[in-house]
Amino acid sequence: MSDPRTGEHRTGTLRTATGNLRRSLAVYAAAEPTLHLLVFLGSSSRGDAGGTADFEIGYIAEPEFDARTFQQLAASVLDREKVSMANLRRAPTTAFRAAREGALVFERTPNSFAEFRERAIHNWCELAPVLNAVYDRIEAPARTAPR
Numbered sequence: 001m002s003d004p005r006t007g008e009h010r011t012g013t014l015r016t017a018t019g020n021l022r023r024s025l026a027v028y029a030a031a032e033p034t035l036h037l038l039v040f041l042g043s044s045s046r047g048d049a050g051g052t053a054d055f056e057i058g059y060i061a062e063p064e065f066d067a068r069t070f071q072q073l074a075a076s077v078l079d080r081e082k083v084s085m086a087n088l089r090r091a092p093t094t095a096f097r098a099a100r101e102g103a104l105v106f107e108r109t110p111n112s113f114a115e116f117r118e119r120a121i122h123n124w125c126e127l128a129p130v131l132n133a134v135y136d137r138i139e140a141p142a143r144t145a146p147r
Contacts (some may be wrong), residue, residue, distance in 0.1 A: 022105045025077050029106035032070065034062040037112055039102035041086070041094070056084045057105070058091075058098040060116065088116070096124040 022040065029038045037060040055078050059067070067085050075083040088095040099120035104113045 021078050022103065025074060026106040028070075028073055028077060030108075032061075032065070034065040035070070035106070036060045036062075036108045037088070037116060038105040038107075039088075039098050039113070040105055041098055041102055054082045054084060055080050056086065058086045058088045058094055058102060060088050088120070092120075092123060092127055095120040099124070 025038070029035050037058075039058045041056040041058050055074070057071075057074060059065070059070075061067070067087065071083055071085045074085070075081065086094045086098075088098055095116075099117040102113075102117075107113045
């Protein structure tokens with residue numbers, strides 16, 4: 001069960017641990033002035049990343065943001081061998097995933113995550129028909145090819 005005010009999970013040790021990791025990483029994110037938004041994706045956003053699972057993080061930042069250095073810092077803070085970083089401005093599919101299931105770690109401006117979610121979902125709704133048409137063209141020859 002989540003507290004709607006904080007997004008923190010009240011039950012389950014893995015979920016609580018993920019919430020603690022979010023708070024720890026948020027301190028470092030706040031210290032990086034070029035970083036605007038940071039979210040956990042996938043199992044790390046759901047709080048069920050167990051054991052040695054990799055963490056996937058989406059971000060929105062200024063062009064001068066040093067993603068590689070922050071990735072190394074995040075791996076250290078999260079005590080993970082590998083942390084994947086995705087620029088949500090350059091990856092519309094990942095942006096939609098972040099909007100749908102992402103767990104907010106840090107937002108420089110209040111409500112920027114909610115605004116990001118609205119934009120990402122709107123963009124996906126416009127992009128999805130185009131992607132589906134492309135997928136249909138790619139799959140059509142495979143369906144009609146002689147066996």
